[in-house]
Amino acid sequence: MKHREFFSSRWGLIISTLGIAIGTGNIWRFSRVVAQNGGGSFLIPWVIFLLIWSLPLIIAEFALGKSTRFGPIGAIAKTAGKKYAWMGAFIAFVSTAIMFYYSVVTGWCIKYFVSAVFGNLLNQTDYLLYWNEFSSSYSPLIFHFIAMFICAAIIFRGVVNGIEKANKVLVTSLIIILFILLFRAITLPNAMEGLKYFFTPKMEYILDYKVWLNALTQNAWDTGAGWGLILTYAVYMKRNEDISINASLIGFGNNSISLVAGITIFSTVFALSSVDAMNQITQSGPANTGLTFIYLPLLFNNISSNPLLNTLFASIFFLALSFAALSSLISLMELTTRTFIDFGFNRKKAIMLVAGIGFLFGVPSALDINFFTNQDWVWGVGLILSGAFIAFAIIKFGVDKFRVEIINGEGSDIKIGKWYNVIIKYLIPAQVVVLLSWWLISSVSWDPDWLNPFNTENAGTCLFQWGVVIVIFILLNKKINQKLTA
Amino acid sequence: MKMSLLTIFMIVFITGIVWGGFIFFLIKAINKERQKAANG
Numbered sequence: 001m002k003h004r005e006f007f008s009s010r011w012g013l014i015i016s017t018l019g020i021a022i023g024t025g026n027i028w029r030f031s032r033v034v035a036q037n038g039g040g041s042f043l044i045p046w047v048i049f050l051l052i053w054s055l056p057l058i059i060a061e062f063a064l065g066k067s068t069r070f071g072p073i074g075a076i077a078k079t080a081g082k083k084y085a086w087m088g089a090f091i092a093f094v095s096t097a098i099m100f101y102y103s104v105v106t107g108w109c110i111k112y113f114v115s116a117v118f119g120n121l122l123n124q125t126d127y128l129l130y131w132n133e134f135s136s137s138y139s140p141l142i143f144h145f146i147a148m149f150i151c152a153a154i155i156f157r158g159v160v161n162g163i164e165k166a167n168k169v170l171v172t173s174l175i176i177i178l179f180i181l182l183f184r185a186i187t188l189p190n191a192m193e194g195l196k197y198f199f200t201p202k203m204e205y206i207l208d209y210k211v212w213l214n215a216l217t218q219n220a221w222d223t224g225a226g227w228g229l230i231l232t233y234a235v236y237m238k239r240n241e242d243i244s245i246n247a248s249l250i251g252f253g254n255n256s257i258s259l260v261a262g263i264t265i266f267s268t269v270f271a272l273s274s275v276d277a278m279n280q281i282t283q284s285g286p287a288n289t290g291l292t293f294i295y296l297p298l299l300f301n302n303i304s305s306n307p308l309l310n311t312l313f314a315s316i317f318f319l320a321l322s323f324a325a326l327s328s329l330i331s332l333m334e335l336t337t338r339t340f341i342d343f344g345f346n347r348k349k350a351i352m353l354v355a356g357i358g359f360l361f362g363v364p365s366a367l368d369i370n371f372f373t374n375q376d377w378v379w380g381v382g383l384i385l386s387g388a389f390i391a392f393a394i395i396k397f398g399v400d401k402f403r404v405e406i407i408n409g410e411g412s413d414i415k416i417g418k419w420y421n422v423i424i425k426y427l428i429p430a431q432v433v434v435l436l437s438w439w440l441i442s443s444v445s446w447d448p449d450w451l452n453p454f455n456t457e458n459a460g461t462c463l464f465q466w467g468v469v470i471v472i473f474i475l476l477n478k479k480i481n482q483k484l485t486a
Numbered sequence: 487m488k489m490s491l492l493t494i495f496m497i498v499f500i501t502g503i504v505w506g507g508f509i510f511f512l513i514k515a516i517n518k519e520r521q522k523a524a525n526g
Contacts, residue, residue: 043496043500047503192489195493196489199500201492245511249511251507413515
């Protein structure tokens, strides 16, 4: 396989990979999940799962991409064996399905940024009505198109001139903006109450298994571990590039940003709304948008007595959110593009195809919030299977061989010890089994309609959609292997 | 507004691991890059 482009330096690779991990999940999902799971009590399992889920899988993805020089399908086929190529296809499909609706989310962020800049956003009196009017109109379709177009134009320019350069601007600006907002938030009166809630653990929550399971899904969601995205960027890392330190920087860096965003949002919410702060922050709202698109604009209206200053803070918040979303959408589109390249397409044709398909398949999510919620639910949970398939591929290859020859091979700055074997062989599979079993058992016991495949958010719709995709890829397995560029 | 010892411990513990971990690996990466540059 011809392969010409590489990230220009270690820092280019790290900042681009950080762009994958840092997304809207760090800003809006993290704060909501922390609030729903007892504040500080959630942070303990969240840190533990960073160490035993996210980091090992990020290391695995770096190693798979660097060693095979293929996207998810080729990487799994080369590592686990050709008869498991369908697993790689499932990983690629899950991220592609997420790309369809994530572009819609990116569009929402851009729309709110534009509204904030032009002063429309803070002029509103009823933000739920504002959101409902926006989401039920054709506007999300326009902003979905804009998001797709921006990212396609960036990827079109290639790895160094497109992906790397864009991420250098997006991620750096995002971090600067978040620190400006953090400083403003913690200097608000009563911000300490937010900090106290955010960090104080409560025993009843620590002993609740749901808190632990939510901590695992949050880690799976916001670090990008197991999605196949880091694997895709690792295809473009140089042969003499390190894996372990780079992977650790992504895992810890991503969660560092989540902490900054969490402190900022909790301080702001408690400072400006002491009465119903917790009610508001835990309410999901339509498609889990409550906190970000309905409640935060209301808070920005009260951040100071100067309307111009309020507009400035609202604008830079939604700019940061747009940057976070764009940097992640770039990686989602690149994964699908890489997959097409692996099947013999040239980059430019592949990008046009991905942008066209991405726009088309994103239309239902842009126009129907229930469809969006269903897709977010089905493929969000599907990421756990993706992580499991990556661990399976390494187990099939031989964990110790993988660790010694690939992770600790050429270019490694530090050597990973045998603890890695234990995590990949036992802890990751155990986490997958416990999480999926809990999810199924609780679905069966709570929801009498749990098997109905046409519900928006239940086990049945996941099992049905995953099942269809897996059966199709198993049937196409032979063809997939034939078409994969040698 | 006073914070309890438990809250202060948690702030130090959580930020220590997460931010501390990031800074630790960042310094390691910078040092390795410097070494590589010095070795040509």
